[in-house]
Amino acid sequence: MAPRLQASRCLARRCVASRGAVPLSWSARELQQTRGIATSYLKKVADGEERWEKRAQQIQNGELPHVWDVLDERGYIKDVAGTPDKIKEVMRIKRIGAYVGVDPTADSLHIGHLLPFMPLFWLWFHGYPAVTLLGGATARIGDPTGRLQSREHMANSEISKNVTKIHYQLTRLWRNVVALREKYGYEKDWAAKHHLLNNNMWLQGLSVYDFTKRLARNTRIGPMLSRETVKRKMTEGDGMSLGEFMYPLFQGWDFWHMYNKLGVQMQIGGSDQYGNIVAGIDALKVIRDSEEAPHAKMPTEWQHEPMGFTVPLLLDSAGAKFGKSAGNAVWLDEFKTSPFELYGYFMRRPDDEVEKLLKLFTFMPMAQIQETMTQHCADPSKRVAQHTLAFEVLSLVYGSQRALQEAQQHKFRFGGELPHVINEPSKDSGIVTPNNAPRSDIQLPRSVMKLSPAKLLFATGLASSNSDGQRLVSQQGAYVAAQPGQTRGLVPGNLSWTPMKMWFPEETAKYLIDEKILILRKGKHNVRIVELVSDEEWEASGKIYPGQPYTGMVRRMTEQLEKEAEAAGKKLKPNELKQLLEERTREQQALKVANNPDIELPSKQEIRQRKQTNGRGSQNKSKW
Numbered sequence: 001m002a003p004r005l006q007a008s009r010c011l012a013r014r015c016v017a018s019r020g021a022v023p024l025s026w027s028a029r030e031l032q033q034t035r036g037i038a039t040s041y042l043k044k045v046a047d048g049e050e051r052w053e054k055r056a057q058q059i060q061n062g063e064l065p066h067v068w069d070v071l072d073e074r075g076y077i078k079d080v081a082g083t084p085d086k087i088k089e090v091m092r093i094k095r096i097g098a099y100v101g102v103d104p105t106a107d108s109l110h111i112g113h114l115l116p117f118m119p120l121f122w123l124w125f126h127g128y129p130a131v132t133l134l135g136g137a138t139a140r141i142g143d144p145t146g147r148l149q150s151r152e153h154m155a156n157s158e159i160s161k162n163v164t165k166i167h168y169q170l171t172r173l174w175r176n177v178v179a180l181r182e183k184y185g186y187e188k189d190w191a192a193k194h195h196l197l198n199n200n201m202w203l204q205g206l207s208v209y210d211f212t213k214r215l216a217r218n219t220r221i222g223p224m225l226s227r228e229t230v231k232r233k234m235t236e237g238d239g240m241s242l243g244e245f246m247y248p249l250f251q252g253w254d255f256w257h258m259y260n261k262l263g264v265q266m267q268i269g270g271s272d273q274y275g276n277i278v279a280g281i282d283a284l285k286v287i288r289d290s291e292e293a294p295h296a297k298m299p300t301e302w303q304h305e306p307m308g309f310t311v312p313l314l315l316d317s318a319g320a321k322f323g324k325s326a327g328n329a330v331w332l333d334e335f336k337t338s339p340f341e342l343y344g345y346f347m348r349r350p351d352d353e354v355e356k357l358l359k360l361f362t363f364m365p366m367a368q369i370q371e372t373m374t375q376h377c378a379d380p381s382k383r384v385a386q387h388t389l390a391f392e393v394l395s396l397v398y399g400s401q402r403a404l405q406e407a408q409q410h411k412f413r414f415g416g417e418l419p420h421v422i423n424e425p426s427k428d429s430g431i432v433t434p435n436n437a438p439r440s441d442i443q444l445p446r447s448v449m450k451l452s453p454a455k456l457l458f459a460t461g462l463a464s465s466n467s468d469g470q471r472l473v474s475q476q477g478a479y480v481a482a483q484p485g486q487t488r489g490l491v492p493g494n495l496s497w498t499p500m501k502m503w504f505p506e507e508t509a510k511y512l513i514d515e516k517i518l519i520l521r522k523g524k525h526n527v528r529i530v531e532l533v534s535d536e537e538w539e540a541s542g543k544i545y546p547g548q549p550y551t552g553m554v555r556r557m558t559e560q561l562e563k564e565a566e567a568a569g570k571k572l573k574p575n576e577l578k579q580l581l582e583e584r585t586r587e588q589q590a591l592k593v594a595n596n597p598d599i600e601l602p603s604k605q606e607i608r609q610r611k612q613t614n615g616r617g618s619q620n621k622s623k624w
Contacts, residue, residue: 048095048191055127056092066092067126073366074359075312076119079274081267081281082307090265090303091128095191097264098123099131101199101254103139104162105151107441108333109169111345112314114397116268118360119311121177123266125186125363129193131264132170133254136163136200136493144244145229146272148237156492157514161529163198163495164481164519165440168527169332170196172434176396183400184363195262199254200493206253215249218286224248227275248276252283259284259306260298267308277308332397335439339398343406346390347383351376354385362392399424399435432526441529444545445538448530449509449518453478453500456508458547460530462522466547472522473500480511481519489513497521 058064068088071077080087090096100116102109117132124130139159142151154162174194181188224230224245233240258264267277284306291297298304330345331337337345349357354376358369376385387407394403401424425431432438438461448459454469457478463469472478476499481490484498489511500520512518518530544551561580565572572580 044190048189051189052095052127052191059092067123067128070126071119071122074122075356076122076360077309078271078312079310080307081274081277081309082305086302086305087307090305090307094265094303095128095263096266097129097131097258097262098266098268099133099255099258099264100268101133101135101138101251102166103135103143104159104166105139105142105154106329107162107165108331108336109166110329110331111342111393112270112329114332114393115314115360116270116311117173120268121363124177124192124194125181125184127189127192129191129195129262129264131195131197131258131262132174133258134163134167134170134196134198135254136198136495137203138199138247138250138254139163140493141243141247141250143247143276144233144240145276147229148233150238150241150244155514157517159492160481160490160495160513160519161441161517163493164527164529165333167196167198167495168434168437168440168525171525172398172437173396175434176399179400180363180396184365193262197258198493198495199250199257200491202257203250203253204491204494211249211253214287214290215253215283218290219249219283223282224279227279229275248279249283251276252280253287255280255306256284256287259288265304265306267306269308269310271310271313274310277310281306281308334398335441339394339402339406340409342397343390343394343403343410346393347386347410349386349389351380351385354389358385358389358392361396362389364388364392399433402435432523434525437525437527440527441531443531443533443538443543445535446532447535448545449512449532450505452505453503453508455547456505457500457520457522459545460520460528461546462520462526462528473502476501477522479521480508481513481521482511490519 055064059066066088068091098120100120102113120130144150174196230240230245255267267280269277288298288300330342355369355373358364358372372385372388387410391403391407394406424433424435442460444459448456451459453473455466457463457469457472458466462478463472478500479497480500481495482498483491484496490496490513516532520528520530561584562572
């Protein structure tokens with residue numbers, strides 16, 4: 001083999017390995033020219049191309065609707081960055097990817113964030129790759145769009161907490177979207193990948209030299225100064241920092257990275273993001289055209305052009321944009337806005353809005369929406385349309401089982417037929433899913449940092465006992481948020497995990513963020529964001545954590561009985577205290593039986609025999 005040919009093939013293999021995944025925009029012929037690609041993968045790619053060509057022909061013949069027309073009909077498209085006819089043709093002949101980005105400036109998403117995600121999910125239903133992007137890096141700069149005052153600086157611990165919580169909210173959304181795709185009968189397509197990414201993965205390693213060489217030196221200041229956001233913030237606001245001024249360039253680098261690695265050509269955002277989308281498209285073109293290596297240059301024909309569009313903003317009854325800053329957000333975190341309250345929010349939508357919201361926030365076919373509105377108009381007092389809207393939104397956010405529970409609480413009559421519900425494990429099963437995961441953010445006293453890893457897992461509720469925590473640690477089934485394999489904490493804006501090990505208690509402190517936040521995980525979805533408070537504050541709160549010293553059940557019951565007797569002006573003798581303690585124990589056990597009839601309680605005689613057996617030091621364990 002000629003040395004030059006061999007070198008080029010080695011280079012191709014290194015490029016593929018560095019990308020980690022082959023962009024779906026590569027053709028099967030291009031893949032065949034690159035060594036190291038499995039034959040089965042080549043066949044999948046070829047089959048995907050064949051399916052797409054067949055689909056493109058059906059759209060051209062009018063046999064299938066164009067997804068752009070579907071989005072337009074449902075009211076998702078407001079401002080378009082590009083020519084709609086050209087965008088439609090590119091989407092017809094090519095499986096382009098799309099993405100929506102969100103900065104973790106709060107610890108939860110709200111329904112205003114949900115709106116731009118909906119067209120992304122629709123594109124995924126129709127076979128297009130989709131990316132949800134978490135702005136772990138850009139959140140540290142702060143998007144100045146629509147703001148006259150700069151965002152307050154966020155501490156590393158706050159950013160880490162927000163990134164963790166929103167990451168798992170997006171995971172939950174994707175899980176429920178997959179279930180809704182099955183519910184509405186959309187075909188599963190292997191080539192329609194979906195990703196949840198964090199731009200801190202690539203921006204934290206971006207050097208000033210590369211940024212300047214590829215983008216900054218080829219970007220003109222004039223067009224950037226002419227942006228409405230810049231002019232208003234300079235004249236009416238508190239001025240603009242260099243970081244805020246460059247924010248669109250970093251967003252453009254995000255677009256370029258996904259365009260280069262995953263074939264993403266479309267960005268979707270709220271209508272206030274139109275300027276950033278246009279700036280991102282321009283930045284992508286600049287970076288693409290500044291490539292100096294001939295073998296790495298990417299095509300620039302019309303079918304490879306980046307594009308984007310915005311969705312209409314969701315406004316409250318006063319016409320204000322939903323958001324944390326406005327103080328009117330309806331959160332997607334059940335501990336900030338409960339599912340019952342979220343259901344009630346959509347139940348309160350007026351009749352003249354509900355049809356529009358059904359199109360925007362549900363995956364119901366248009367014919368089904370029209371049928372629902374007909375039923376609603378027949379008897380508006382039953383609010384059938386509002387109930388349907390609330391149920392569909394909760395199915396997306398919390399899963400259909402939780403949506404059904406809330407619907408039953410609101411006494412929703414389904415006409416004798418229950419909606420389609422995806423069966424999921426209950427909380428009692430012990431299987432944690434994104435839809436039944438326990439509360440992630442908790443508080444513990446600072447003294448827990450002196451506990452061993454096993455006892456710490458028990459204290460946070462990730463283990464059922466100290467021995468269970470020991471088993472988890474020994475099997476490396478529990479993780480701490482940190483750089484993998486490193487004995488240091490999490491890089492701000494990132495989210496990575498390393499297994500917990502049998503280290504000394506004081507070593508856990510190495511993973512603290514800002515000396516007050518510790519993030520732990522068991523399994524895929526069981527996460528604890530532990531905020532440390534002073535021991536005095538913890539004692540004053542009256543709370544206890546599992547395994548806390550001197551807080552056993554018998555000790556707490558004894559103290560409670562003594563307080564009750566003292567309040568009644570009595571002083572209990574040891575025998576009286578013992579008798580009351582046994583009675584209170586029996587009451588609690590009876591309560592457990594009422595909740596779980598399968599439990600069989602021991603009699604008083606059996607309890608005495610057990611005590612005598614334990615007193616003789618027998619090693620035999622009782623069935624209780």
